[in-house]
Amino acid sequence: MKNLFKLALILLMFIGLDTYAQESIIGEIKYTDLEKYISLAKQNYPRRKALNETVTKAKAELPITALSYLDIFNGSYFYRPQQKTVIDPVNPYNVNGFQFGINLNLGAFLQKPFTAKKAKSDLKIAQYQADEYELALAVEVKRRYYAYIQQISQLKINTQSVQDNKNVADNQLYKFEKGEITLDTYNQSRINLTNASTAKIQSEVNLLMAKDSLEEIIGVKLSEVK
Template sequence: MKTFFKLTLALLMFFSLDTFAQESIIGEVNYKDLEKYITLARQNFPRKQLLDTRVEGAHTAIPINTLSYLDIFSASYFYRPDNNPVITAPGVPNANPYSVNGVQLGINLNLGSFLAKPYLGKRAKAEYKIAKLEAEEYGNTLVVEVKKRYYAYIQQITQLKINTQSVQDNKNVADNLKYKFEKGEISLDTYNQSRINLSSALTSKIQSEVSLLTAKDALEEIIGMKLSDVK
């Protein structure tokens, strides 16, 4: 009789494990939700925002460099009233330092800045291209990371379901063997083993709950909002 109940317990555990092994997360993946999470990560994740801002700044530098061509020119003027005589004789107290009266205009050209402008323009365009490529590269990395965290989240949901079912199955076995033990139909060792199995199942369930919360926090971190707030 004891051998029979040990065999029964072993078979119950075997069929439970066999059922769990057939579980799959493929059907649990919601690709519409995944696309929402990717979009939110692109909008909210700080590093992505930083790189996008850098691209915007680099792009703005291009027209600024073009307009700065005006900086290489400088204009000046001098004004001498027309009613002041033009006196150039040395030693005269009211000598006029200008050769003519009226307004005198002057334009100066900074030759070094003028020659450097085309190269500065090329550098601005190159920096914009680099910033854009870096943002695109990180955008691809971000998509992969969102998928990774989402799949981990789904995996933990499925694992928790399995462990919850395992707890229920082991509890049913333990309760049944407790009844038989009290009737003297099985040994103490067989009953104790069922309790050990139940305790192990409960521990696995608690661990999977913690893992699920951790995976959920990681996914919410990258999308920038709580999953319950995602519409």
């Protein structure tokens, strides 16, 4: 009888292995959905938005830097009433009427080319950082999506395992009631069923976590993605 039970367990194990071997996440991956998720992440993920704003800010600095060339010039004027005498013992160059002058800040003038170059470099750096993170973001979306698909497949496997172990446990109960197997053999089948059920529950939790992780990075619920 014990040999018959062992043979049944071995047969069930091979059947289970054959069933599990047929499970693969490759066929479950939908690349059109994956591209949608990557696009949504680029639109909605806060850090991606922040880097886009950094690029926008760096672009805005370029015209500001160009206009700042006017800062190196200071204009002034002096008005001397017409009734005043032209001769001025303090400043003999004064004349009646308006006098205009422009002053050049030499230090600021020399700094401007370097300031403009720095602004252009800052823009390039911001763009490179945004491009780099866009690539990293796509990789992260893929990683979370694959993990999500993996947990779906794992749940299917564990669900089937629970069903298989339940069938065995029910069969062992029938045999135990007829006195064909020992109590230890029957208890082992119940332990196997409990372990399979625990694994299924854990895979359900893992699936929910993977789903939340994917939704967090794309910024919307999976049910809302069309």
